[in-house]
Amino acid sequence: MARQRGNGESSIYRDDDGRWHGWVSMGLKENGARDRRHVSSMKRAEVVAKVRELERKRDAGTAGAAGRAPTVGQWLEHWLDTIAARKVRPSTLVRYRQLVANQLVPGIGHHRLDRLQPEHVEKLYSDLQDGGLSPASVLQAHRVLSRALKVAMQRDRVARNVCALVDPPSVERDEVRPLSGQDARRVLEAARGRRNAARWSVALALGLRQGEALGLTWDTVNLDAGTLTVRQALQRQPGRGLVLVQPKSRAGRRTIALPGPLRDALRAHRAAQAAERIAAGSRWEDGNLVFCQENGRPLDPRSDHRAWRALLAEAKVPPARxxxxxxxxxxxxxxxxxxxxxxxEILGHSQISLTLGTYSHVVPELAEDAARRMGEALWG
Structure with missing residues (x-):
């Protein structure tokens, strides 16, 4: 006999076979129909506990949508389309989609989201590496899956993020291979007289990323004050070509003091560009870019790479990225x-650990210099 608690509220009853059933009103479905959830057990206490849990989730707004729990593949697609797409850059989203489509969905996409286990993920990583995928790519897949599951956990779709229980593949950081000071000077000497010569002074003196350098505009360069402000970057995006985008982090937006020689180089570059503008006439496309083609259009990053390699060859400096x-x-x-x-701050790193970790090869020199200075300070 049914025990009604009131219209629209939960109910518990026992059927003719002695099994207990509970119904909980969760509100309305997306189509406007009433959302009533059912639980059952041979023990009344278990049904009562399940009903109270559903009520708690309903009242807290953490109950999932009605119907069968989604698969991992369905959740990843939902996360990509409605969550990640609003938070990451288009180029990053493209990479996420590649990892989901090529690695994650084929391996674990068929599992129900709420039944995914750490062992499923561990087997996926082993299979990917056995199939020849690099540890770095497997680590990227791990991070994408972990981010998607973190959102699922926040929305009460899963009780835990199983990626937190799995050791991701370890990846050795690529060894930093800077040019020596002598080689850097040879590169700048070889660039003298070339078109956009100051492009390489900006790279070697300020450490701007390629996109940051190619996205510089003259309104961000104050040669009187001797400063340069990074606030955008040039990036190639699928289907859109070359576009200007915001830096990934707040640390990427920064103002840098210019060395005197670089300030002079930029003044000479601006004068040369003004002459090119006059020569181009109506063909000039004014994007106010500091470094551009002879018609004012943005420099293609690929041609920028080729120019760098040619410059190194001319300077007789070993090949470098x-x-x-x-x-x-x-x-x-x-x-x-x-x-x-x-x-x-000059490099635009968000954490000092990134600076010291990336350039740990310099730390011993800094420690030796610090010891020398302390010795001079205390013992003369």
């Missing part, structure tokens, strides 16, 4: 005794 110019600037800053906190 363009990002190594940033490592060179950081290493030289620390070697010159610039405090790590200041170097962190």
């Amino acid at each position: 363009l990002h190594d110019a940033r490592h060179t600037a950081a290493t030289l800053l620390l070697q010159q005794g610039v405090p790590a906190r200041v170097a962190m």
